[in-house]
Amino acid sequence: MAVTAGSKVLNNVEAVRETLYEAMKSDDRTIILGEDVGARGNVFLITKDFINEFGPERVIDTPIAEASIVGIAVGMAMEGLRPIAEIQFADFIYPAFNQIVGEAAKTRYRSNGEYTCPLVIRTPYGGGVRGALSHSVSIEALFYHVPGLKIVAPAFPADVKGLLNAAIDDPDPVLFLEHKKTYRLIKGEVPEGHYTIPIGKANVIKEGRQLTVVSYGLYVHWALEAANQLENEGMSVEVIDLRSIRPMDRTTILNSVEKTRKLLIIHEDNKFGGIGAEISAMVAEEALFSLDAPIRRLAAPDVPAMGYAEPLEHEYMSSPAQMADAMRELVKF
Amino acid sequence: MATKSKTSGSASTLERRGLTDEQLVGILRTMLMHRRLEGRGFELNRQGKIPFASAGEGHEAVQAGAAMAFERGKDILVPYYRDLGLDIGIGLSPLEVLLSLFARVADHSGGRQFPHHYASKKLGLYSISSVLAAQLPHAVGAAYALKYRKETGRAVLATVGDGATSEGEWHESMNFAAIHKLPIVFLCENNEWAISTPLAKQMANPNIYERAEGYGMPGVQINGFDPIACYAAVKEAMDRARTGGGPTFIEAKCYRFLAHTTDDDDRTYRSREEVAERRKQDPVPTFERLLVEHGVLTAEGLEDLKRSVLAEANEATDRAESMPYPAPHDLYTNVYADSYQPWR
Numbered sequence: 001m002a003v004t005a006g007s008k009v010l011n012n013v014e015a016v017r018e019t020l021y022e023a024m025k026s027d028d029r030t031i032i033l034g035e036d037v038g039a040r041g042n043v044f045l046i047t048k049d050f051i052n053e054f055g056p057e058r059v060i061d062t063p064i065a066e067a068s069i070v071g072i073a074v075g076m077a078m079e080g081l082r083p084i085a086e087i088q089f090a091d092f093i094y095p096a097f098n099q100i101v102g103e104a105a106k107t108r109y110r111s112n113g114e115y116t117c118p119l120v121i122r123t124p125y126g127g128g129v130r131g132a133l134s135h136s137v138s139i140e141a142l143f144y145h146v147p148g149l150k151i152v153a154p155a156f157p158a159d160v161k162g163l164l165n166a167a168i169d170d171p172d173p174v175l176f177l178e179h180k181k182t183y184r185l186i187k188g189e190v191p192e193g194h195y196t197i198p199i200g201k202a203n204v205i206k207e208g209r210q211l212t213v214v215s216y217g218l219y220v221h222w223a224l225e226a227a228n229q230l231e232n233e234g235m236s237v238e239v240i241d242l243r244s245i246r247p248m249d250r251t252t253i254l255n256s257v258e259k260t261r262k263l264l265i266i267h268e269d270n271k272f273g274g275i276g277a278e279i280s281a282m283v284a285e286e287a288l289f290s291l292d293a294p295i296r297r298l299a300a301p302d303v304p305a306m307g308y309a310e311p312l313e314h315e316y317m318s319s320p321a322q323m324a325d326a327m328r329e330l331v332k333f
Numbered sequence: 334m335a336t337k338s339k340t341s342g343s344a345s346t347l348e349r350r351g352l353t354d355e356q357l358v359g360i361l362r363t364m365l366m367h368r369r370l371e372g373r374g375f376e377l378n379r380q381g382k383i384p385f386a387s388a389g390e391g392h393e394a395v396q397a398g399a400a401m402a403f404e405r406g407k408d409i410l411v412p413y414y415r416d417l418g419l420d421i422g423i424g425l426s427p428l429e430v431l432l433s434l435f436a437r438v439a440d441h442s443g444g445r446q447f448p449h450h451y452a453s454k455k456l457g458l459y460s461i462s463s464v465l466a467a468q469l470p471h472a473v474g475a476a477y478a479l480k481y482r483k484e485t486g487r488a489v490l491a492t493v494g495d496g497a498t499s500e501g502e503w504h505e506s507m508n509f510a511a512i513h514k515l516p517i518v519f520l521c522e523n524n525e526w527a528i529s530t531p532l533a534k535q536m537a538n539p540n541i542y543e544r545a546e547g548y549g550m551p552g553v554q555i556n557g558f559d560p561i562a563c564y565a566a567v568k569e570a571m572d573r574a575r576t577g578g579g580p581t582f583i584e585a586k587c588y589r590f591l592a593h594t595t596d597d598d599d600r601t602y603r604s605r606e607e608v609a610e611r612r613k614q615d616p617v618p619t620f621e622r623l624l625v626e627h628g629v630l631t632a633e634g635l636e637d638l639k640r641s642v643l644a645e646a647n648e649a650t651d652r653a654e655s656m657p658y659p660a661p662h663d664l665y666t667n668v669y670a671d672s673y674q675p676w677r
């Protein structure tokens with residue numbers, strides 16, 4: 001990979017690590033707290049050696065108590081610090097649901113702006129890693145219903161850095177989702193130094209004329225692979241990487257659909273009540289008469305989880321080939 | 334380390350615990366104002382002027398005593414919903430209370446929150462939800478910030494009901510505060526009831542303070558009807574917290590004389606005899622008598638005090654009632670920092 005001056009090639013783990021490191025270096029209000037973030041340096045080694053450089057007061061190995069990992073971070077944020085709380089795996093965020101939904105997301109609103117909650121909650125999510133029931137979940141649909149919260153799920157290393165910087169700078173709570181299968185799989189050029197990518201802006205990563213595909217996280221990469229294959233077959237597919245789930249970039253989606261007149265939403269989370277449901281409803285409300293085909297969603301079946309056994313995991317997830325099939329069908333509709 | 338402190342004020346003795354006459358009268362005034370304003374909430378509800386009110390009758394002593402140990406301009410209070418007396422005691426005005434009851438636009442939350450959910454940086458008063466024990470991790474996080482910034486001389490006072498100590502967030506907060514020796518005092522107002530559920534159904538050991546030792550912090554039990562004892566215990570604990578001595582858990586035993594809220598009917602779960610029996614120890618007339626008997630206040634002075642409390646409460650009621658509600662479009666502000674166009 002040829003590297004542009006002022007950039008370097010990082011994978012997603014390295015992009016998170018570099019961004020956190022720079023935030024710790026540049027602002028001593030920044031505090032990292034979570035399970036095994038100190039001596040071990042996080043289970044994916046994202047914060048390796050941070051504790052040696054920044055000390056145990058700023059890199060806190062917490063007790064195994066997710067509600068208070070978030071709740072204590074809320075208090076720190078209300079008191080002027082800039083906490084970055086880590087939930088070791090998204091599957092373990094449920095005990096913190098109240099603190100995220102009932103407290104962090106409502107601090108500004110309920111105090112009419114007197115108190116704010118500039119808090120980042122980072123967590124690895126997603127499957128395809130033989131993580132079984134409790135190391136594979138997607139949690140975004142459980143949280144995207146909540147005004148007051150922002151949710152980000154970047155796919156590319158440069159977006160990871162720009163959006164994590166934006167999340168850290170943001171005066172409101174941000175749930176920052178890192179797809180763990182992309183951690184080491186996905187590499188890309190990342191600009192050096194501090195820059196931000198606005199939360200709430202999607203990215204058209206491939207332009208096309210005949211179909212709009214909207215996705216986020218790991219599936220962005222697979223959808224792109226499938227769209228490129230269709231290109232070779234003479235079909236033109238536009239791919240949108242949502243990047244932010246809340247607020248959602250309605251303009252980019254609607255503009256694209258107005259142009260291509262067809263919409264496919266692809267996500268790893270199960271279908272019922274997922275992000276695709278909201279996008280479908282929004283497009284149906286705002287652009288129904290621009291559509292030349294029914295909106296289509298390719299998502300996981302409505303079962304509680306992907307299984308540990310390989311066939312169960314495969315059956316739950318969508319493959320690039322299945323994505324290509326869904327795209328072909330819609331283009332030809 | 335778990336200790337029971339002795340009662341310091343009986344009708345015959347007055348142990349001042351370092352309190353001046355002015356401070357003693359200040360405590361009584363907070364108690365009187367607390368009772369008056371909560372009574373006002375119930376009256377306004379019965380008159381159909383406000384939809385809801387709650388009351389802390391029976392909590393006046395512990396709250397007014399604790400508030401006297403709070404250093405204004407320095408300490409942080411993270412209360413729960415039944416802490417009107419504490420809120421007033423650290424400087425909240427009757428007008429602010431009435432604005433909250435009437436849900437006016439000038440209320441701290443702009444009329445969004447239930448009564449007595451205040452938020453004032455000036456007072457060091459944290460914003461809370463109604464979710465039990467959810468405020469405790471915030472108090473711990475704030476205490477962590479004080480310690481991290483090496484702001485000695487400041488501490489956090491966090492309160493909780495007896496029932497809410499069954500919540501996981503109570504445990505998590507106690508544990509973290511003890512591990513990091515944070516400048517925080519947990520004050521539990523044990524009124525023996527959690528709506529209709531008595532203590533015996535919340536916990537096998539009714540001595541909540543004994544749990545503190547298990548977390549590695551001192552636990553103290555005090556008579557929550559004795560404002561001076563409450564002041565002394567909270568003061569000692571706050572001083573320890575302010576000087577790097579770590580957290581303390583204080584259990585103040587009191588009682589809730591009225592129903593849980595205006596929407597509750599406590600006759601459905603506890604006898605009138607029980608309530609009448611506990612009323613005999615009502616801390617408000619008891620403390621009035623104590624101060625008069627020991628010459629801190631004359632009988633006439635007490636009447637003046639009561640009159641001034643009533644006048645202030647009446648004036649605040651009239652003023653707040655005449656002030657405007659939030660406008661419908663106020664629903665849309667302060668969702669995020671940036672301007673935000675909600676879908677609808």
Ligand SMILES: Cc1ncc(C[n+]2csc(CCOP(=O)(O)OP(=O)(O)O)c2C)c(N)n1
Binds near residue numbers: 464
């Ligand atoms: C998490 C949560 N569960 C339930 C409730 C409903 N609720 C409100 S007050 C209350 C009883 C609380 O009792 P206690 O903690 O002893 O405080 P008290 O009201 O007696 O002062 C309950 C169950 C709530 N507000 N929050």
Ligand SMILES: [Mg+2]
Binds near residue numbers: 527528
């Ligand atoms: Mg109670």
